[in-house]
Amino acid sequence: MEHVLGTAPHPSHCLFEPEGDQPHSRKLLVLYRDSGRLCLLNRFPYANGHLLVAPVRHAACVTDLEPQELHEVNDLVQQATQILREELAPDGFNIGLNLGRVAGAGIDDHLHYHIVPRWQDDHNFMTVLAEIRTIPEHLEITYDRLLPHFQRLYRLNHS
Numbered sequence: 001m002e003h004v005l006g007t008a009p010h011p012s013h014c015l016f017e018p019e020g021d022q023p024h025s026r027k028l029l030v031l032y033r034d035s036g037r038l039c040l041l042n043r044f045p046y047a048n049g050h051l052l053v054a055p056v057r058h059a060a061c062v063t064d065l066e067p068q069e070l071h072e073v074n075d076l077v078q079q080a081t082q083i084l085r086e087e088l089a090p091d092g093f094n095i096g097l098n099l100g101r102v103a104g105a106g107i108d109d110h111l112h113y114h115i116v117p118r119w120q121d122d123h124n125f126m127t128v129l130a131e132i133r134t135i136p137e138h139l140e141i142t143y144d145r146l147l148p149h150f151q152r153l154y155r156l157n158h159s
């Protein structure tokens with residue numbers, strides 16, 4: 001898939017440390033970034049609006065985070081969930097951490113929350129998901145829908 005789309009991040013660079021320090025980047029699918037945490041749109045989503053929230057610092061486990069870091073990450077998980085609820089109106093969410101390869105982590109050295117919106121008709125959705133995963137424009141449409149919410153959040157958090 002990465003070869004087809006030509007969009008895979010450089011393998012030597014941590015996905016959760018995207019280049020630059022701008023709070024938003026459409027190219028990198030960064031919806032929100034400040035000094036402590038960031039939120040990305042997952043390039044390989046399980047569902048439309050699948051977000052990833054991580055601390056800025058390269059840390060593998062919740063036990064590696066300082067209380068303030070954990071607090072900031074959890075705040076962003078809460079705020080991102082609220083944004084998804086407002087913009088995409090899902091019927092539910094799966095929110096969680098996969099810590100370690102054995103637990104299903106694709107990237108196991110930089111912890112990240114998955115926020116996956118769920119709809120009653122997920123099964124119908126899943127049948128078109130394969131197509132969505134091959135058409136990067138869908139990601140950009142979702143990014144553009146969510147971005148204004150995260151821009152407002154950034155202004156609110158930094159005023």
Ligand SMILES: [Zn+2]
Nearest residue numbers: 014016058110
């Ligand atoms: Zn990292």
